[in-house]
Amino acid sequence: MKKHILFIVENNSVPQDIRVWNEAQAAKEFGYEVSVICPKCGKNSPWYEKLDGISIYRHFRPVEASGKLVFLIEYGNAIIWELLLSLFIFIKKPFHIIHSANPPDHVFIIALFYRFLGVKYIFDQHDICPENYLAKFARKDIFYKLMLRMEKLNFKIADIAITTNESYRKIAITRGGKNTADVFVVRNGPNLSKVIFMEPNKKLKEGFDYLIAYVGVIGNQEGIDNLLRAIQYIVYQKNLHNIRFIVIGTGPHWWNMVQLSREMNLEKYVHFTGYIPYRDFYEILATADVCVNPEHQNEFTNRSTMLKIMDYMVMGKPIVMFETIEGKVTACESAVCITDNNDIDFAEAIIALLNDSERRKKMGEIGRKRVDEKLNWDKQKVNLKRAYDHLENMER
Numbered sequence: 001m002k003k004h005i006l007f008i009v010e011n012n013s014v015p016q017d018i019r020v021w022n023e024a025q026a027a028k029e030f031g032y033e034v035s036v037i038c039p040k041c042g043k044n045s046p047w048y049e050k051l052d053g054i055s056i057y058r059h060f061r062p063v064e065a066s067g068k069l070v071f072l073i074e075y076g077n078a079i080i081w082e083l084l085l086s087l088f089i090f091i092k093k094p095f096h097i098i099h100s101a102n103p104p105d106h107v108f109i110i111a112l113f114y115r116f117l118g119v120k121y122i123f124d125q126h127d128i129c130p131e132n133y134l135a136k137f138a139r140k141d142i143f144y145k146l147m148l149r150m151e152k153l154n155f156k157i158a159d160i161a162i163t164t165n166e167s168y169r170k171i172a173i174t175r176g177g178k179n180t181a182d183v184f185v186v187r188n189g190p191n192l193s194k195v196i197f198m199e200p201n202k203k204l205k206e207g208f209d210y211l212i213a214y215v216g217v218i219g220n221q222e223g224i225d226n227l228l229r230a231i232q233y234i235v236y237q238k239n240l241h242n243i244r245f246i247v248i249g250t251g252p253h254w255w256n257m258v259q260l261s262r263e264m265n266l267e268k269y270v271h272f273t274g275y276i277p278y279r280d281f282y283e284i285l286a287t288a289d290v291c292v293n294p295e296h297q298n299e300f301t302n303r304s305t306m307l308k309i310m311d312y313m314v315m316g317k318p319i320v321m322f323e324t325i326e327g328k329v330t331a332c333e334s335a336v337c338i339t340d341n342n343d344i345d346f347a348e349a350i351i352a353l354l355n356d357s358e359r360r361k362k363m364g365e366i367g368r369k370r371v372d373e374k375l376n377w378d379k380q381k382v383n384l385k386r387a388y389d390h391l392e393n394m395e396r
Contacts, residue, residue, distance in 0.1 A: 002031060002032060002033045003031075003032050003033070003096045003097065004032065004033040004034075004035065004093055004094065004095040004096055004097075005027050005032045005033070005034055005035075005095060005096065005097040005098075005099055006035050006036075006037065006086060006089060006095040006097070006098050006099070007020055007023070007024050007027075007034065007035070007036040007037070007038075007099045007100075007101065008036075008037045008038075008082055008086070008098060008099070008100045008101070008107050008110070009036070009037070009038045009100075009101040010038070010039060010074075010075070010078045010082070010101075010103070010104060010106075010107075011101075011102075011103050011104070012038065012039075012041075013038050013039055013040060013041035013045065013058060014036045014038045014056055015051060015056075016041055017038070017101070018188075018191075018307070019101070019126065019188050019307075020036070020038075020101050022191055022377050022381070023099070023124070023186075023381075023384060024036055024054050025052060025054070026381045026384055026385070027099070027384075027388070028052070028053055028054060030385055030388060032097075032388075033093070034053075034054045034055070035054070035055040035056075035057065035089050035095065036054060036055070036056045036057065037057050037058075037059070037081075037082050037085045037086060037089075038056065038057075038058055038059075039058060039059055039060075039061035039078065040058040040059065040060060040061060041058075045058055046058065047059075055089075057085045057088075057089065059077075059078070059081030059082070059085060060077070060081065061074065061077065061078070062074065062077055075104050075106055078104075078106070079106050079109065079110070082107070082110055083110055083113075086098075086110060086114070090114070090117075094117075095119060096118075096119060096120065097119065097120045097121075097122060097391065098110065098111050098114060098119055098120070098121050098122065099122040099124060100121070100122065100123055100124060100154075101124045101126055102123070102124070102125055102126055102127060102129060102154070103126065103127045103129050103132065104129060104150075105129050105147065105150040105151050105153075105154050106150065107123075107154070108121070108123070108150070108153045108154040108156075108157045108158070111157055111158070112157055115157070120159045120391055120394075121157055121158045121159055122158060122159065122160055122161070122162060122387070122391065123154045123155060123157075123158035123160075123161045123162070124161075124162040124163075124186075125154075125161060125162070125163050125164070125168055125171075125172065126164060127300075127304065128151075128168060128171060128300065128303060128304065129147045129150070129151060130144055130147040130148050130151060131298075131299040131300035131303065131304075132221075132300050133147055134298070134299055134300060135221040135298050135299070135300040135301070136219075136220060136221050148175075151175070151176065152175070152176060152177070154176075155172060155175075155176030155177060155178050156176075156177065158178075159182070159391055159394060160182045160183070160184065160387055160390060160391050160394075161176065161178050161182065161183045161184070162183075162184050162185075162186050162384070162387055163183060163184070163185055163186075164185070164186065164187055164188055164304075164305050165185060165187060165303075165304075165305045165326050165329070165330075166185060166326075166329070167302075167303035167304075167325060167326050168185075168303065168304075169183050169185050171303070181390075182390070184383055184384075184386060184387040184390070185383060186380050186381075186383045186384045186387065187305065187375060187380050187383075188305060188307050188310060188380075189310065189371070189375045189376045189377040189378075189379060189380040190310050190311065190314045190371060190375070190376055190377060191376070191377040191378075192314070192371075192372075192376050192377070192378070195282065195314055195315075196278060196279055196282040197282070197286070197315075198279070198282045198283040198286040199286060200286050200287040201283055201286070201287050202287070204246070204283070204284060204287045205244055205287065206244060208242055208243060208244035209242040209243070210242060210243045210244070210289045210290075210354050211243075211244050211245075211246065211284075211287055211288045211289055212243060212244070212245045212246070212288060212289065212290050212291070212292060212350060213245075213246050213248065213284055213285055213287075213288035213290075213291050213292070213312075213317075214227060214245070214246070214247045214248065214249075214291070214292050214293070214294065214308075215248040215249055215281065215285070215291075215308050215311055215312075216248075216249050216293075216306070216307070216308045217249055217250075217251040218247070218249055218250055218251035218252075218253050218254040218257055218272075219251045219252055219253050220252075220253050220256075221295070221300070222251070222253075222294075222295055223293075223294035223295040223296055223322075224247065224253070224257040224260075224294065225257065225260060226294040226295075226296060226343050226346070227245075227247075227292060227294035227346075228257070228260055228261055228264055228266060228270070229264075229343045230294065230343045230344070230346045230347035230350065231245055231264075231266055231269060231270060231347070232264050232266060233343070233344055233347045234347050234350065234351065235266065235269055236265075238347070238351065240351065241269075243269065243350075243354070244269060244271070245269055245270045245271070246270075246271050246273060246284055246288075247270065247271070247272045247273065248273045248276060248281055248284060249273070249274075249275070250274045250275045254272065254274065257272065258272050282315070285311065285312065285315040285317060286315055288315075288317055289353075289354060289360065290317065290318055290319070290320060290350055290353050290354065290360065291308075291311075291312035291315075291317045291318070291319050291320075292319065292320050292321065292346075292350070293306055293308055293309060293312075293319065293320075293321035293322070293327070294321075294322070294343075294346065295321075295322060296322050296341040297322050297323060297324050297341055301322070301324050301327070302324045302325050302326070303324075303325060303326055304324070304326055305326045305327075305329075305330055306327065306330075309321070309327060309330050309331055309335070310330065310371060310375060312334075312367065313330075313331065313334055313367030313368060313370060313371050313375070314367075314368065314371045314376075315364075315368075316364035316365060316367060316368040317364050317367065318334065318335070318336070318353055318359070318360045318363035318364050318367075319331055319334055319335035319336070319363070319367070320335070320336050320338070320346060320349045320350050320353065321335050321336075321337060321338070322337065322338045322339075322341055322346065323337035323338060323339045324337075330370075330375070331367065331370075332366065332367075332370060333363065333366045334363045334364065334366045334367030334370065335363070335367075336349045336352075336353065336363075
């Protein structure tokens with residue numbers, strides 16, 4: 001009889017959450033029966049759906065978190081739905097493993113309940129929540145301490161842990177107290193079979209000579225304000241008016257950044273796409289001359305691997321970003337790294353790259369080669385299989 005694995009994710013829907021969807025599909029490929037609990041994505045998102053043989057149960061999410069009180073409402077709502085839906089699924093067909101994806105770090109509560117029924121627990125740490133909280137609110141208050149405690153409990157209750165990079169693995173071992181043999185690194189590698197490789201479309205430049213692209217969530221810690229300050233310097237201090245900037249994505253601070261762009265008189269040069277289909281996303285990246293990650297270095301970004309970096313690399317694009325430990329590990333020589341969180345230096349690096357087409361080409365080739373040889377999902381799911389096999393051996 002096939003073993004049944006239940007994925008629980010709160011901060012994104014499925015299949016929109018690419019990592020969770022890749023993991024769920026891999027688990028099915030490994031021979032598991034797979035179910036997923038996640039929030040709905042929009043009003044028309046179905047409550048239940050079966051995609052590629054995977055059962056997806058979606059719950060209502062009242063609001064996307066942006067402040068502390070709203071976080072409590074969102075996560076309180078999530079844990080109620082996750083418990084109810086998991087009970088429904090378990091009665092329908094008992095699951096043997098819970099594979100949770102953070103943030104937030106509350107699924108240990110559900111896992112603890114099912115531990116008494118013999119269910120194993122995998123804690124898949126996508127984000128380090130205490131450091132993410134610091135990046136958003138800049139204080140080590142009671143909520144920060146609560147997140148540290150919740151993280152610790154997740155590691156304590158988890159049979160094994162999965163992390164996205166070596167920095168997170170060190171946290172799992174030191175701060176989380178996990179045995180080194182029970183922590184596995186599964187990076188956020190792009191699934192090359194799902195990437196849409198497009199030809200550049202010069203029309204996207206709308207008459208400008210160059211196109212700079214950003215992709216990602218538009219939140220208060222993603223550094224879009226840093227990017228806008230760099231653009232303002234390029235346009236009004238360096239008097240360069242031949243560069244178009246496209247910001248791909250949406251999020252809780254999207255409108256604030258649009259307004260800030262207008263206040264800085266950058267409407268002519270910056271286009272905010274909001275949510276767009278993957279085909280359009282890949283076409284923009286294929287056309288871009290340079291891609292950027294404007295998040296300043298801090299305790300969170302320094303240890304985190306940003307998905308956008310590999311999106312840029314798989315399309316063979318040179319990158320400008322602020323220097324972080326894991327950013328350098330991922331991008332290597334495919335990126336120019338700014339060491340001191342200086343937005344002017346960030347702007348100057350963009351200008352320098354635009355003036356050196358050969359360097360841009362070489363950097364892009366380095367990034368694409370790293371994805372092909374080391375970072376793509378086919379390479380990463382081998383580690384996921386090792387993690388599942390280790391869990392199975394622990395059960396014997």
